[in-house]
Amino acid sequence: DTGVSQDPRHKITKRGQNVTFRCDPISEHNRLYWYRQTLGQGPEFLTYFQNEAQLEKSRLLSDRFSAERPKGSFSTLEIQRTEQGDSAMYLCASSPGDRGHTEAFFGQGTRLTVV
Amino acid sequence: EDQVTQSPEALRLQEGESSSLNCSYTVSGLRGLFWYRQDPGKGPEFLFTLYSAGEEKEKERLKATLTKKESFLHITAPKPEDSATYLCAVQAYSSASKIIFGSGTRLSIRP
Secondary structure, three states, X not given: OOOOEEEOOEEEEOOOOOEEEEEEOOOOOOEEEEEEEOOOOOOEEEEEEEOOEEEEEOOOOOOOEEEEOHHHOOEEEXXXXXXXXXXXXXXXXXXXXXXXXXXXXXXXXXXXXXX | OOEEEEEOOEEEEEOOOOEEEEEEEEOOOXXXXXXXXXXXXOOOXXXXXXXXXXXXXEEOOEEEEEOOOEEEEEEOOOOHHHOEEEEEEEEEOOEEEEEEEOOOEXXXXXX
16 A cells, blocks of 8 residues: 555554654655644644754644654654643645645554543 | 634535535635545545636536635535545645635534
């Protein structure tokens, strides 16, 4: 399958622990997005990479959140000192980024539960 | 600020009963408007991109249309398998990175 891949699919962690999620985008897609989604809401933008450069970060994003995309391939999202309010679905998406194709393709998400 | 509002929040239809979902948007220069389908516990699945007013796209029982202020997703003779949440999203020229989503419409089709 050549779609966006996210790992793990589910993560349960205790409050205060650090967690890291991985995203493998569709190959040759230079744009990569992270979103967070809670029940009954649409996906909320967290951050965006073009190749290895992190070009935009949501103002709502706490400094406990950090994302990387070394070498412009896979990406990781780390949440430090997790809180119960961080419980959500974390979605990764990638896009070709060229003028004719700006749509983003999503992975299946990582469901985080903080207990 | 760029914004997307979807209505209704939820819609229950009988199988075969056609209807439309609405997406109103405010954006400083529309680069693209997107429709996605999302099943429970899964990531959004891309359906359509619309770029300019008057454009239409079709896929099976779904047709998306675009005006300067809103988009409609028309569902013709729906089947139970069309039950899902339908998300609308926009991308602006001023922020060519960010894709902003509405809260979605939960569609339920009764057999």
